[in-house]
Amino acid sequence: MTCQSVxxxxxxxxxxxxxxxxxxxxxxxxxxxxxxxxxxxxxxxLDSLLLEGFSEIEGSPYFxxxxxxxxxxxxxxxxxxxxxxxxxxxxxxxTFATLLVVAVGLWLGFRHQxxxxxxxxxxxxxxxxxxxxxxxxxxxxxxxxxxxxDTVAVVPEKTESAAKVEDTIPDEDLAVxxxxxxxxNYEFLKDLIDTSNGGDVRTN
Amino acid sequence: MFESTDAMVETISDVELMLKVKRGDREAxxxxxxxxxxxxxxxxxxxxxxxxxxxxxxxxxxxxxxQSAPKYEPKAAFSTWLYRxxxxxxxxxxRDRKPQLSRSLDTGLSVEQGTLRLEIRDKAALxxxxxxxxxxxxxxxxxxxxxxxxQRLAVVLTKxxxxxxxxxxxxxxxxxxxxKSLIFRAYSTLREKLLPVAESRR
Numbered sequence: 001m002t003c004q005s006v007x008x009x010x011x012x013x014x015x016x017x018x019x020x021x022x023x024x025x026x027x028x029x030x031x032x033x034x035x036x037x038x039x040x041x042x043x044x045x046l047d048s049l050l051l052e053g054f055s056e057i058e059g060s061p062y063f064x065x066x067x068x069x070x071x072x073x074x075x076x077x078x079x080x081x082x083x084x085x086x087x088x089x090x091x092x093x094x095t096f097a098t099l100l101v102v103a104v105g106l107w108l109g110f111r112h113q114x115x116x117x118x119x120x121x122x123x124x125x126x127x128x129x130x131x132x133x134x135x136x137x138x139x140x141x142x143x144x145x146x147x148x149x150d151t152v153a154v155v156p157e158k159t160e161s162a163a164k165v166e167d168t169i170p171d172e173d174l175a176v177x178x179x180x181x182x183x184x185n186y187e188f189l190k191d192l193i194d195t196s197n198g199g200d201v202r203t204n
Numbered sequence: 205m206f207e208s209t210d211a212m213v214e215t216i217s218d219v220e221l222m223l224k225v226k227r228g229d230r231e232a233x234x235x236x237x238x239x240x241x242x243x244x245x246x247x248x249x250x251x252x253x254x255x256x257x258x259x260x261x262x263x264x265x266x267x268x269x270x271q272s273a274p275k276y277e278p279k280a281a282f283s284t285w286l287y288r289x290x291x292x293x294x295x296x297x298x299r300d301r302k303p304q305l306s307r308s309l310d311t312g313l314s315v316e317q318g319t320l321r322l323e324i325r326d327k328a329a330l331x332x333x334x335x336x337x338x339x340x341x342x343x344x345x346x347x348x349x350x351x352x353x354x355q356r357l358a359v360v361l362t363k364x365x366x367x368x369x370x371x372x373x374x375x376x377x378x379x380x381x382x383x384k385s386l387i388f389r390a391y392s393t394l395r396e397k398l399l400p401v402a403e404s405r406r
Contacts, residue, residue, distance in 0.1 A: 011391060012362075012369055012384045045402055046395055050363055053344030059245045059259050064237055067266055071230070074267065 001029050006036050010043055128182060131189050218282035225273045233273075237266055240283070243365060244290055250360045251294045252301075253349050261297060265290045280374055287361070287375045295353060340401055347397040355390035358383050 006029050030037045060066070218239070224232035244265060249258035268289050276285070348356060354376065361372040362383070373380045 008384065008388065011387050042395065042402075043391070046391065046398065047363065049340075049344060049398055049402060050348070050359070050394070053341055053348060054246075054250045054364065056242075056246055057249055057255055057258070059241060059262070063241055063245075063259065063263070064234060067237060067263055068230075068234075070263060070267055071270055074271070 001025050003029075003033060003036050006030070006033070007039050010036075010040055124186060127189055127193075128185060131192065132185055219278040222273065222276055222282050223278065225270065226276055233266075233270055236269075236282070240286055241266075244286065247287065247290060247360060247365050248294050250348075250364045251291075251357060252297055253345055257297065261293055262290070265293055268293070281371070284371060284374045287365075287367075287371075288377075291357060291375055298353060343401050344398065347394050350397065351390050351393060355386045355393070358386035359390045359394075362387060 006026055009026055030040060216235070218236060221232040221236050225236065241262065245258050245262045248261045248265075249255050252258060252261070265286065269286055272289070348359065351359070357376060358372060361367045361375060362369065367375070369380045369383050373383045376383060
């Protein structure tokens with residue numbers, strides 16, 4: 001063992017002054033090497049000097065009481081162990097989860113509304129298709145089937161002037177005009193269905 | 205025969221007590237405070253060189269330990285865990301205090317790396333120091349305070365607190381070799397600075 005390694009080892013032994021913790025190799029080296037023995041002496045001296053620098057202090061006898069008072073105070077200011085404490089402990093997580101649920105709810109609500117609108121439009125189109133087909137057939141001169149429940153069909157007939165106007169309408173605007181007619185027909189159909197159900201307007 | 209309650213309490217390990225604290229047992233925490241109050245106050249006192257503040261800091265350490273009890277996992281020794289909290293608090297305290305250059309203890313002390321604040325408010329410590337040779341004490345404290353924080357911490361943990369190199373390494377979150385190296389450098393500096401004091405003793 002070299003002097004260097006012995007000196008390094010001496011530094012890392014806490015109770016070197018008692019020499020109990022020194023292993024046999026170091027002890028043998030110290031017996032043979034006066035320089036290392038002197039180094040141990042200097043280290044021991046420094047150790048005792050350092051210990052003189054700081055005497056043990058006891059602290060206040062009321063340390064525990066003061067600590068308990070602090071902990072009691074902290075306990076009063078904390079929010080206990082209820083749901084609020086759970087919320088406060090992971091408040092960022094909970095806030096994120098709430099926002100996520102709200103966002104998903106809004107999205108689902110929007111999609112539902114869209115679906116309802118689409119369905120009502122489909123219903124309108126279906127009703128129109130069911131009820132307007134005979135009217136269209138009559139326009140073409142086909143035999144008009146008798147209205148259901150003998151109700152009076154007040155289908156507005158296209159006049160010659162209206163047909164002329166329609167001819168002058170550009171193709172791209174024609175769809176708009178047709179939709180307008182559909183809406184008018186829808187109003188008419190509603191009346192028709194009401195009357196067929198209620199039987200208010202009856203002929204014969 | 206039955207063991208007395210005190211003897212039974214003494215046999216309960218720190219980890220067992222801390223697991224009780226984790227379940228909200230304040231009495232178990234009181235026992236832990238009783239075991240570690242004095243070593244912790246002295247550790248902070250030696251590391252910060254401020255006896256007046258060391259007790260308050262020790263209180264803070266225990267409060268922090270109590271608050272952290274729900275997260276406590278018995279991976280390392282309880283003392284290591286507690287010393288780690290204390291080390292962090294003491295380091296924060298030293299960093300915050302660094303610009304504060306005050307002189308006290310009617311000594312007119314001046315340390316090379318700033319002025320060492322030595323406020324001796326603790327009556328017991330003051331009485332102790334009166335008995336000692338004041339100048340020598342001041343020189344020793346100056347020498348220790350002039351060390352970088354990590355060297356000082358290594359010396360305080362191993363020399364004053366009598367912890368092993370392994371324990372010190374765990375507290376300082378480094379290897380045993382690193383602690384050894386820190387002690388080696390610290391002792392080289394201390395020997396140089398305290399040579400006149402050591403000579404005067406002979």
